[in-house]
Amino acid sequence: MVNFNDDTLDGIFSALADGTRRRVLADLEQGSASVSALAQPHAMSLPAFMKHLRVLEGAGLIARAKDGRVVSCTLSPEPMQAASAWLARYEKFWNGQLDSLARYLYHEEEIHPWQTEPPPSNSGSSGVSTPPSNASGAPGRTRKR
Template identity: 85%
Template sequence: MVNLNDDTLDSLFSALADGTRRRVLADLERGTASVSELARPHAMSLPAFMKHLRVLEDAGLIARAKDGRVVSCTLSPEPMRAASDWLARYEKFWNGQLDSLARYLYHDEEIHPCPPPPSNSALPVDSPPPSTVSGAPGRTRKR
């Protein structure tokens, strides 16, 4: 398990907090892609898109390589694995908390059972249907 410091985690989660950057990572799951291929589906200027790539690169989530005039990006999954390990500690905590809550609610239900819902037979059977005709014109109603 990789040990991450607070600055690294802040950078990583900040990079993952933006939908555009998450879509770029999803696109890179299929393999290496050029910057222009990655930018194409996003409705923004290339300089604005490049800022997103810089954030991902600074967080260690992607690697860029230049081949002639083409800049390609590749997914670097190791920081996400480390973040997943960090989150797993809290998953164990919350699973324990939710298990405790479930045991408490189950025990409480045994002690204080809920009353059964009212049956449909409790409703009046011979109630008249609502009237579809309006009454006489009121004082504000136009004639």
């Protein structure tokens, strides 16, 4: 079983919480890439982009390697597997809850089927009812400016 260290999971989920970082991880699914190639599609300065890479590296989601002047990044999927295992526990819980709700609703439908026609009225009236009023109620509170 995976050891669910709170600090590790906090770092992983914090890194995954940002869309830019998730896009970087998606780009790295294709293989290793240079920092400049990863930064190119994002509309931000290189120093700002490097902060995102540091967060990903701190969470263990990427590894950086330098070859001369070129820094390349590689995806490290192991931390995501730990996060996925943690989420799987709750997926089982919610699937069980939703299955239970489906069984309940199916049982209720069997006992009390939906009526397609309104039930007959025993009041002895002619069946004519007054339409609902179109008048609105008293005005509500207004916003102070």
